[in-house]
Amino acid sequence: MRLYRLETRVLLERDDTSLMLDEEWDALINREDLAAYLRRATGPAAAAGGRRLAPIGTQEVWAAGVTYFRSRTARMEESKPSGGGSFYDAVYSAERPELFFKAAAWRVRGPGDPVSIRRDARWSVPEPELALVVNRRGTIVGYTIGNDMSSRDIEGENPLYLPQAKVYDGSCALGPAVLIREQPLSPDTAIALTIVRNGATVFDGGTTLAQMRRTPEELVEYLYRETSFPHGAVLLTGTGVVPPDDFTLQAGDAISITIPPIGTLENAVGAR
Numbered sequence: 001m002r003l004y005r006l007e008t009r010v011l012l013e014r015d016d017t018s019l020m021l022d023e024e025w026d027a028l029i030n031r032e033d034l035a036a037y038l039r040r041a042t043g044p045a046a047a048a049g050g051r052r053l054a055p056i057g058t059q060e061v062w063a064a065g066v067t068y069f070r071s072r073t074a075r076m077e078e079s080k081p082s083g084g085g086s087f088y089d090a091v092y093s094a095e096r097p098e099l100f101f102k103a104a105a106w107r108v109r110g111p112g113d114p115v116s117i118r119r120d121a122r123w124s125v126p127e128p129e130l131a132l133v134v135n136r137r138g139t140i141v142g143y144t145i146g147n148d149m150s151s152r153d154i155e156g157e158n159p160l161y162l163p164q165a166k167v168y169d170g171s172c173a174l175g176p177a178v179l180i181r182e183q184p185l186s187p188d189t190a191i192a193l194t195i196v197r198n199g200a201t202v203f204d205g206g207t208t209l210a211q212m213r214r215t216p217e218e219l220v221e222y223l224y225r226e227t228s229f230p231h232g233a234v235l236l237t238g239t240g241v242v243p244p245d246d247f248t249l250q251a252g253d254a255i256s257i258t259i260p261p262i263g264t265l266e267n268a269v270g271a272r
Contacts, residue, residue, distance in 0.1 A: 002263070004055065005056070006052060007050070019042070021041060052112075054108045055133070058231045060105070061172055062233055062235050064238045066097075067237060099222060099223055100162060101167065107169055115147060117269055125249060126147050128146075131146035138221070140220060143178065144178045145258075148171075173267045174265070176263045219237060223235055254266065
């Protein structure tokens with residue numbers, strides 16, 4: 001089952017039917033029996049059209065870093081000049097994961113919305129990630145796709161600049177839907193990133209969830225240890241797909257992130 005957030009309602013895709021639900025997003029995501037409730041749900045058949053928004057209500061977006069070996073290597077390379085090369089290796093192998101605040105809901109972009117690169121950055125990349133939709137009780141209720149836009153030169157200059165490299169207007173996109181399922185995604189679930197510039201593909205790469213060092217459940221457990229989320233949270237789980245060091249995004253680039261069970265999140269880089 002998939003949930004799409006529209007401007008006034010929620011669209012449910014279930015089996016071969018599409019229904020319009022007159023539901024408030026935050027209350028729906030936090031139902032104790034969400035999957036069972038959606039299997040029983042009734043409503044009018046969904047008509048074609050309707051703008052699809054980022055699948056988030058008032059939840060905060062958090063992110064986990066250095067959960068893939070590829071991201072460990074990339075962040076060690078970018079931070080070598082500042083003496084932080086071994087820092088990320090220690091984070092990758094540590095028991096405690098790296099977790100950081102990514103975006104308030106109003107900063108999140110939805111399917112088709114433009115994402116941004118910082119004006120004061122010279123090296124910007126998208127980071128394709130599985131995003132966990134977590135209810136107020138710390139239970140993973142669904143999955144969506146996240147784009148964790150990052151300024152690699154700013155972070156590489158000093159690891160303490162991470163918030164400036166990661167948190168700014170248009171630095172996070174979610175969508176197109178929330179996949180509701182009671183069982184975890186298979187480790188062989190693929191994540192693919194494609195970047196198109198002026199009609200030509202300039203980057204194409206992928207990974208699988210099997211390459212993650214930490215489980216989604218472990219990341220959520222650490223996030224919720226001493227922090228409450230009255231309306232739930234969205235947690236990005238890290239990236240295993242990093243463009244080469246000589247690549248940087250430009251205005252107009254079209255970014256597509258595909259996780260087959262969920263769909264494809266598409267955003268273009270807006271003009272600076």
